[in-house]
Amino acid sequence: MAKHQNESDLLNTYFANGTEVEISSDEDGFRGAWYDGTVMRPIFKKQRKNNEDDEGGDSKIRVLVEYKTLMADKKGKKPLKETMSLVQLRPKPPPERRRKFKVSEEVDANYNDGWWEGVVMEVLSDGRYSVFFRGTRDQLEFEESQIRTHREWANGEWKPSFEEGGEDEEKLVSPETKLNNKAAEEFSVGSLVEVSSDEEGFEGAWFAATVVKLFDNGNYLIEYKNLRNNDDTEFLQEETDRLHVRPPPPDIGPFKSFKVLEEVDALHNDGWWVGVISKVLKGQRYKVYFKANNEELEFKHADIRLHLDWINGKWVRASQCRRRRDVKDRPRIKWGGLNLASALEIGGKLMTMVDEGLGE
Known part of the structure; x- marks a missing residue:
C-alpha cells in the first residue's frame, strides 16, 4: 500500500481536480509531444498481485483529463477526453521570459497543437529559428514566440529551473555522486x-x-x-x-540494486538500450520494458546501468523513475512525460546536473 499512498500524495499535490496540466502520449503520430489539458477527476483501480517476484503494490491511479487543443469530433467543438496514468502528466510550466536561443540548444516548439522536443539547428533572421526533430527527422522554421526552453520535471522541480530575479541557475549535485564531465561537444580523431x-x-x-x-x-x-x-x-x-x-557516460559507481520504474540502459544486441525496470526478480535479475518495440526482456544486474542523458554539454540523471513511463499498465505503456515518475519516490535524490570542472 506504500506505493498507492505515494501515488495519492502525487495526485493531491500536483493533479487535483481542475488543475491545468500537460499531457503526453505514445500513440503513433503523438510521440514526443506535450498537450495542454485539465484534470477532470481521478479513477482508482485495484489489480490483483499474482507474481511473488514483483516489487511494489497492487493498485494504481489513473486520471481522466480533457485536452484543450485536441478535439474528439471533426467539427472541433468537443474536447477530447482520455484516461491517463500519472506518469503521463506533469504540471503546466509557468510562463518564461522571452530570450534568444543558440544553435544546438534543446527546445520545445509549438507545433500541431502541442509542444514538441527539438534542437535548434540554425538561428535565422527576424527572430526565427530552424528546429530539428529527432523523432521524425523533420526540420522546420519557428518564430521566437513559438519556442520555449526544453525542461524536464523531476522530484517536484523543473530542470533547468526557471530564472528568478535574474539570478543564475544553480547546478544541483547529488551528495552521493559527482559526475566527472567532459563538456566538449566536439570530438577528435580517436575519441x-x-x-x-x-x-x-x-x-x-x-x-x-x-x-x-x-x-x-x-x-x-x-x-x-x-x-x-x-x-x-x-x-x-x-x-x-x-x-x-x-561521450561515453561517466562511471558513477556500482549500484546494489535497481528499483521498479527506474530508467536504465540494458546491454542487448551489442548496444545500450534505454528501458524501464518493470519487475525486480530474485538473484539480482530484472525485467526491463522497452518502449520502442513494446518488448520486455530479462537481464542480470551486470548488464544494466543507470540511464543518463547528454543535454547541452552536461550529463543529467534522475535518481528514480525517469521519463514517461507506466510499466504497471504494459503493454499499453505511455511514455510521453519527462521525469514525472521520479516524484513517486517523494524522498528521492535530486536530479544531478554537472558542468565541466565539477568533480572530486
Missing part, C-alpha cells in the same frame, strides 16, 4: 564515443564507437566497437552527424 541511430529497429539504443575522421560539414566517420559489416570482415564504419554522437 571514444557512443552513437545513436534513428533507423527503424534501433531507436533508443547507443553503440560504442571510435571517431575515425572529421568532415568539413561537422559530421563524423565513426567505427563501431562491436558491430561488424555485412561480410563480417571488419568493424562497421558509418558517417553520422553531431546530434547522434556523445
